[in-house]
Amino acid sequence: MTKHTVTVTDNLTGKEVELDVLSPVVGPKAIDVRRLHKELGYFTYDPGYLATASCSSSITYLDGGEGTLMYRGYPIEQLAEESSFLEVCYLLLNGELPNKAEMQGFEDIITHHTMLHDQMQYFFRGFRRDAHPMAIMVGVVGALSAFYHDDLDIHDPAQRMRSAHRLIAKMPTIAAWSYRYHMGLPFMHPRNDMSYAEDFLHLMFATPCEDYEVDPLMAKALDVIFILHADHEQNASTSTVRLAGSSEANPFAAIAAGIASLWGPAHGGANEAVVNMLTEISESGESLQHWVDKAKNKDDNFRLMGFGHRVYKNYDPRAKIIRELANEILDRLPPDNPHQKLFDIARELEKVALEDDYFKQRNLYPNVDFYSGVIFLSMGIPVTMFTVMFALARTVGWISQWNEMMGDEENRIGRPRQLYTGAEKRDYISLEDR
Numbered sequence: 001m002t003k004h005t006v007t008v009t010d011n012l013t014g015k016e017v018e019l020d021v022l023s024p025v026v027g028p029k030a031i032d033v034r035r036l037h038k039e040l041g042y043f044t045y046d047p048g049y050l051a052t053a054s055c056s057s058s059i060t061y062l063d064g065g066e067g068t069l070m071y072r073g074y075p076i077e078q079l080a081e082e083s084s085f086l087e088v089c090y091l092l093l094n095g096e097l098p099n100k101a102e103m104q105g106f107e108d109i110i111t112h113h114t115m116l117h118d119q120m121q122y123f124f125r126g127f128r129r130d131a132h133p134m135a136i137m138v139g140v141v142g143a144l145s146a147f148y149h150d151d152l153d154i155h156d157p158a159q160r161m162r163s164a165h166r167l168i169a170k171m172p173t174i175a176a177w178s179y180r181y182h183m184g185l186p187f188m189h190p191r192n193d194m195s196y197a198e199d200f201l202h203l204m205f206a207t208p209c210e211d212y213e214v215d216p217l218m219a220k221a222l223d224v225i226f227i228l229h230a231d232h233e234q235n236a237s238t239s240t241v242r243l244a245g246s247s248e249a250n251p252f253a254a255i256a257a258g259i260a261s262l263w264g265p266a267h268g269g270a271n272e273a274v275v276n277m278l279t280e281i282s283e284s285g286e287s288l289q290h291w292v293d294k295a296k297n298k299d300d301n302f303r304l305m306g307f308g309h310r311v312y313k314n315y316d317p318r319a320k321i322i323r324e325l326a327n328e329i330l331d332r333l334p335p336d337n338p339h340q341k342l343f344d345i346a347r348e349l350e351k352v353a354l355e356d357d358y359f360k361q362r363n364l365y366p367n368v369d370f371y372s373g374v375i376f377l378s379m380g381i382p383v384t385m386f387t388v389m390f391a392l393a394r395t396v397g398w399i400s401q402w403n404e405m406m407g408d409e410e411n412r413i414g415r416p417r418q419l420y421t422g423a424e425k426r427d428y429i430s431l432e433d434r
Ligand code: SDX
Pocket: 231, 232, 234, 235, 236, 265, 266, 267, 268, 270, 295, 296, 302, 303, 304, 305, 306, 307, 308, 309, 310, 311, 362, 364, 367, 368, 369
């Protein structure tokens, strides 16, 4: 079969270089530009990496035009409907769905790693009570490496997998404790007789004074939301984890870097920003069109949070599932529940925006963050915890991508170059002469 190549011709020098075109299993082909600098002396230029494949990966595939998303080849809609978050964790980490014995074994490992070292409680107590839970999570996850000195050989696949298990297992405890500390409540300890989502709700809302009944619908909804947030190809925080990990930093430090990146309102912080935006809209008394026009106004830095996406130029498939889930949950609550109004505003806002040419021309649709906050509110999870929820779920994606990179012999330290626009060479002038 003819090798697929492209030829780059420099019209100043007439020099040419033939570059290989790499074919994926599905999706856009990629030009291998690694010889470009050596043979033509040029870098490629792509701020924000809009058209750059930073790595090869077999974990997640998404098609922005179609609005499709697959984990290890399985469509997200089927996984959300049929699977469980822990089964999806196994799939993302290992590449295949587990059989019964593998699933039982994995569940046992995760269940028996949910506790934190007793000393870790003192990390929480060093924060102010009003510290943002994401600040606590960044600090505590980074500190985890201090407890596993003898198990951080990143070149040993078994030690890498143990770190992955520890992170997946401990994130709900760390997330819930950051909330409990903020509320001045005693830390609850994990329960081995509960599922992953049930145990998280128990860690968040139980008290030592009485038994806690987990609401099965809320636990199921949470499990689906965790599945939908588990991985998403080379997004900003995953790329951060890969870049941090490429220097051979330990996995806890790399994941802490990913949590920091996710925190931004342009990324995972958007779910918190959406509910703040919906509340502002609800209290403003202004029409929805007023807010949509504000989002279109270039002189106004207001944006419709939860709208738009770097890759999806169609409806984010996760947003569709979350919207239906929000419908189901709110239908169970009394019509005058405090969250119904925010959800109704969100539905209306979506309608107004999707009929507006500005949004249509730019293919701006609701993304994963647009409706998730309404569900978290109905579970009693406060707004400041929303991005923590995202980080909790995305940890498996981050650590699976990190593990894939560390096992890839092509892997080397990430070190992008630049287009220098600074001063030309000049001599130092002493202070007296300036
Ligand atoms: C996540 O990458 C991932 O996969 C991320 C994620 C994951 O699972 O990991 O999916 C999770 O981060 C979802 C995105 C959450 N962020 C938000 O909801 C914040 C609001 N959205 C925007 O800030 C924006 O849409 C981004 C950051 C999501 C995407 O930014 P891009 O790709 O850089 O797009 P852009 O800013 O160049 O926008 C293109 C145009 C611009 O207008 P023009 O310059 O062409 O005139 O669309 C406009 C933008 O001004 N635009 C918006 C808008 N988003 C883009 N205008 C109003 N409201 C918006 N929300």
